[in-house]
Amino acid sequence: MNKLLIWYGELITGKKLIKRGLLFLTPGMLWLILFLVLPGLILVVVSFAGRGAYGELVWEFGLGNYKRLIGYGIFGWTPDYLLILWRSVWVAVVTTALSVLLSYPLCFYIARKPPRTRYLWLTIVIIPFWTNMVIRTYAWFLILAPDMPLAKLAAFFKFIAPGMPLYPSAFAVYLGMISMFLPFVALPLFSSIERLDWTLVEAAQDLYASNTRVFMHAILPQTLPGLSVGIILTLVPAMGMFVVPDLLGGAKYMLVGNLIQQQFGTSRDWAFGAAISMGLMVLTMFSLYLYKRRNKDIDLL
Amino acid sequence: MRKINLLVSITAICTMVFLYIPLLSVAFFSVNDTKYGMVWKGFTLDWYLKLFQNEMILHAAWNTLVLAIVSTIVSTLLGTILAIGMDRFPWPRKMNTTLDLILHLPVIIPDIIFAAAMVVAFGFLRALSSMFEPGLLNMIIAHITFQTAFVALVVRSRLVSIGKEVEEAARDLYADTTYLLLKVTLPLLMPGIVAGAMLAFTLSLDDFVISFFTAGPDSVTLPLYIYAAVRRVVTPQIHALSTLVLMVTIIMVICMERFTRKVNIK
Known part of the structure; x- marks a missing residue:
């Protein structure tokens, strides 16, 4: 990994290049993971939860919601x-x-x-x-x-x-x-x-x-x-x-x-x-x- | 063949009429001098004048603008940096596919699913801080999220079309990384960034579903206001407001067209 390489006309070590790349990637990707990927995963988890008497989420996991969706x-x-x-x-x-x-x-x-x-x-x-x-x-x-x-x-x-x-x-x-x-x-x-x-x-x-x-x-x-x-x-x-x-x-x-x-x-x-x-x-x-x-x-x- | 040509023309014109008749009738009834009914009672601009006296509409217009401007600025920054990070570094194949997939998510999933995910996520965040009560902040965060993906996609396609030669030449002439970025890459990238920002801005103005799910009582935007109003009763004032929104849309579309055509000719 730490070999010298020429990238876009620059002589640089692989490690340095990766470090710089991560610097560019982090802000945008962090945002997308925090507000897109994570909420998506939470939505998947929540779809297996239940509903309390006042509309709050109840953490008893089961297939109840899906059963209801297909009609039972x-x-x-x-x-x-x-x-x-x-x-x-x-x-x-x-x-x-x-x-x-x-x-x-x-x-x-x-x-x-x-x-x-x-x-x-x-x-x-x-x-x-x-x-x-x-x-x-x-x-x-x-x-x-x-x-x-x-x-x-x-x-x-x-x-x-x-x-x-x-x-x-x-x-x-x-x-x-x-x-x-x-x-x-x-x-x-x-x-x-x-x-x-x-x-x-x-x-x-x-x-x-x-x-x-x-x-x-x-x-x-x-x-x-x-x-x-x-x-x-x-x-x-x-x-x-x-x-x-x-x-x-x-x-x-x-x-x-x-x-x-x-x-x-x-x-x-x-x-x-x-x-x-x-x-x-x-x-x-x-x-x-x-x-x-x-x-x-x-x-x- | 003549027959087919005629048929094509007639169908095409009917389709355009079909697309425009609803919009034109909104504009037509916005200058009609009666509060009820579909009968022409003479020309008036009263409904437009009344818009500017309506506190709620002015507030909604303000919210729409703040939301669009703030989210566009942040998402253009995030999206541009992300695009450079994705395109200009030797990432392994697998990582590239994953990044690509994340970027395409807001494009391919129906926005109502994204909106539902936002509601649930903000529900959990609310337990941590009251900052995340439904309102403008939530809307801004949600808008930034899907805009960032669109901006990054537009900017990245521009990066790909620039190629690597100019940047290599700059390196050969001893440009350091900061100089290269500020004086070579960014100026070359500008048309892509502006196009991405314009796209983000229009997407934000245009959005209804995501705003509808994340808005609070105090952060009503114009589309939300129109929706709530027409669910109760359709008034000429709403027609006037919609006509104004339509005019802004037309101006923006023409600007966008002009801009992209100019870039393409260059």
Whole structure:
């Protein structure tokens, strides 16, 4: 270890270099370990603890919280929590799929614009990406209000009673989720579509490929890097989404994010909240694992 | 092919309308001269003026700003030093993967899990010191944590793209470590640091979930205020506040775009 070596043009002993390196690493890493890794580990431990009569933590370790999560309560088995978990995955998958479906035309449209105006269009997609999600979610209140055409139309077809807003409902949650996450797919996808080699598309067309085959064989493989980043950037946060189902779904369409918030808020059951978080974590890790297996050499960020 | 082009254009434009209609209607109703209902009653800026008389909103704006500025400064410092420490030293492979994993944690885990972990951790810290009652300090600590990771990632990618040649040349010309760091590495790194800081600042302004879990009664920020307000009733005043926040966002996005494009052209 203590041999002389040349590192970035400097003749230095290994020991000295390591010492200097640790000096640089320590402040940031100490912070991250103290406030990220350690709290994460504590959350794991707490998920095995119990809840006292006043909402305090009780240090009797057991699998009780997890049993409750998969449905075993005092009154036998109910699928309530599993249903919410399943619904969260389902909403995330549908949101991702529809966002991808809408992102392709959007990206093609922007990519075809001349370079001068192209970045203006791109900025138009970026602005919602950075807009606060509370504002973007509650903005749907206005669109879905009883006086607005959408609610009147729904009332006309007897989906809802006249004079009622279209929220809270599953429909509102989907609208909110897609408008929330569409830019998450569109932006990485655009960086791939911008570099698309159109000669391949033309070659496919010259060889009389149908439109579907042109897309599957000439466009999709080329845009896969951007697409898969977009999918993972949508799927993972969509599963843990809390604001959209809270404001637009209410008690009618609860997702796992709301369930976690409830435990840390009104229910004051930290241990159960921690266990649900672990459940969400497992779902996240599973989707990341699927992603990693398919895209070995694509990096996030 | 013509047909497909038309279809693409129509879908694209409809998608943009879909993205913007909610935001535009917020802006539209923020200048509507009526307190209730969705009917146009004439143009007014009253709701904007009333914002500046509302003690609570001013306090929330102040909190938002303090939180964003303090956490951005600390996280930019921590993140930059951390990035240099990770990239410029011969760490063994295993250690590199571990450091990399820790850095990516805030990026990949859903923020609600991070928020839950913060609640529990601060719950334990409260037993040690009353400093950790829910409030601004907790929020600042939580924000610094995820911002540091983002800053370090941005700065590190800049470090990688700089390469080692310039620094080697400086060493050959007898630059010592301090001189090298201050006069060579940091100036080269500046665009990355500024980009990281801007990212951290916007992330902090934008954050709702983590603030929601760690805030106390006295440390309400603008997103928290808007959330609490719309859960009760939606008023034109909230529309006005949201429109102002939206305008700030637009200005920041344009600045960020300008900045990154200029750096890329260089």
